[in-house]
Amino acid sequence: MARKSQLEKQITTVSFNAGEKPAAPNTLTSEEAMVWDSVFLCVRSDFIPAEGYPILILYSRHLAKEKLYAKKLAELEERLDFANPENLKMIDRLSGLVEREGRAALACARSLRLTSQSLRTADQNKDRSANPAKRPWET
Numbered sequence: 001m002a003r004k005s006q007l008e009k010q011i012t013t014v015s016f017n018a019g020e021k022p023a024a025p026n027t028l029t030s031e032e033a034m035v036w037d038s039v040f041l042c043v044r045s046d047f048i049p050a051e052g053y054p055i056l057i058l059y060s061r062h063l064a065k066e067k068l069y070a071k072k073l074a075e076l077e078e079r080l081d082f083a084n085p086e087n088l089k090m091i092d093r094l095s096g097l098v099e100r101e102g103r104a105a106l107a108c109a110r111s112l113r114l115t116s117q118s119l120r121t122a123d124q125n126k127d128r129s130a131n132p133a134k135r136p137w138e139t
């Protein structure tokens with residue numbers, strides 16, 4: 001039997017039955033698994049195909065990290081003195097981590113079509129943009 005490559009060792013497989021919500025992979029932490037489950041509470045079980053699961057795993061990880069960093073940032077802001085430049089640098093670095101993880105999570109959500117706009121039909125989007133009031137330049 002051939003040895004597994006490093007890439008093959010990193011691949012996570014998720015098994016599920018059609019029509020049934022897939023369980024979170026055991027490689028996810030409890031916080032990441034909660035994100036995974038929350039996604040499938042909001043969409044049909046077949047909304048994300050199996051080939052999209054690696055992106056969902058990334059989404060779960062990024063969102064869990066963003067929440068953790070945001071919590072740590074809030075704790076730090078409560079107890080640090082803002083007059084000290086070193087404290088401001090630390091807060092700035094942690095704020096950067098929160099922003100970076102948030103952007104990465106948003107990119108994954110867009111790839112999976114989880115954003116609110118992508119979950120609406122064209123008719124629903126059309127209804128939201130219908131504005132019966134006259135625009136200022138139309139008067």
